Amino acid sequence: MAIAYFDGRFIDESEALIPVSTHALHYGTAIFEGIRSYGDGSRAAIFRPREHYERFLRNAAIIRMKPEYTVDQLIELTIELLHQNKNYSSTYIRPLFYKSETAIGAHIYPGEKLAIYTREWAPRAIPPPTATATISRWRRNSRLSVPAGAKISGLYVNSALAISESMERGYDQTIMLTTSGEVAEGYGANLFAVFDRKVVTPPETADILAGITRDTLMHYFQSRDDLTISVESISPEQLLKADELFLAGTGLEVIPLVSVDGTPISSGDLGPITRDAAQWYRDLATGKIDAPDGWLVPLTAD
Numbered sequence: 001m002a003i004a005y006f007d008g009r010f011i012d013e014s015e016a017l018i019p020v021s022t023h024a025l026h027y028g029t030a031i032f033e034g035i036r037s038y039g040d041g042s043r044a045a046i047f048r049p050r051e052h053y054e055r056f057l058r059n060a061a062i063i064r065m066k067p068e069y070t071v072d073q074l075i076e077l078t079i080e081l082l083h084q085n086k087n088y089s090s091t092y093i094r095p096l097f098y099k100s101e102t103a104i105g106a107h108i109y110p111g112e113k114l115a116i117y118t119r120e121w122a123p124r125a126i127p128p129p130t131a132t133a134t135i136s137r138w139r140r141n142s143r144l145s146v147p148a149g150a151k152i153s154g155l156y157v158n159s160a161l162a163i164s165e166s167m168e169r170g171y172d173q174t175i176m177l178t179t180s181g182e183v184a185e186g187y188g189a190n191l192f193a194v195f196d197r198k199v200v201t202p203p204e205t206a207d208i209l210a211g212i213t214r215d216t217l218m219h220y221f222q223s224r225d226d227l228t229i230s231v232e233s234i235s236p237e238q239l240l241k242a243d244e245l246f247l248a249g250t251g252l253e254v255i256p257l258v259s260v261d262g263t264p265i266s267s268g269d270l271g272p273i274t275r276d277a278a279q280w281y282r283d284l285a286t287g288k289i290d291a292p293d294g295w296l297v298p299l300t301a302d
């Protein structure tokens, strides 16, 4: 039996149900996070939960929620949930705040509820399997229309259409452009391109969700004397001239992109910088190398 935290209680996930008239279901007025823990079956650690829950609360405010939870309380609830589910191997953690009003009408009413549930989720192989990509026909949500950088449920129709359409056309991954034609990101991960010894990732003004994995990897690239890291706008043509391209996010981890719309990126194979970054990220998240204070929140089976 899987346990979920739902509206103030730990209950059987199959009983964590919402009314069909719930505002969030109709209007997308929910926010969520994707957090991960890595473990060996008896000991695990949650990776950067503080940064995830800080973002969660910032996004809650953007859609006018007034949650009565602090970051520390959310971390405590998550630890308790992982213990209750005996999630001591690798786990995906999904917190959700949703607008729970059941009246009809798009305007935002007071009142939201919190749910958190977990799934066992094995890490990807290291070195990571490569993927093909296409440039999506759907442009990324524009910040002129919506808070494009926030993890708001309704905005994910954009991601859902982009990845589904790209997969239907036979590609593994999708790259989304902004409405003005710059490279933005993947459907659920940020994009990095390597040009010679410079690693580039698009800025927040490219309507991206500023990922915690993106931030983590920027620390890595900064720490390498042989590389520079730069936040810069990237054009679709530049993508094809990259030595390496990859996506990075909590759920997808590091995904090397070896072609874009059939054009190989450099050798068309996994590049050394992507391979090293994927290995470093895994070592960091699994505690094999030292992480900055507070990035890993450990839990141990009793």
Ligand code: PMP
Pocket: 034, 159, 185, 186, 187, 188, 189, 190, 208, 209, 210, 211, 212, 213, 214, 248, 249, 250, 251
């Ligand atoms: N962009 C989008 C659209 C996402 O959904 C995600 C996943 N949260 C990311 C980027 C990567 O963010 P993070 O590294 O914080 O998981």
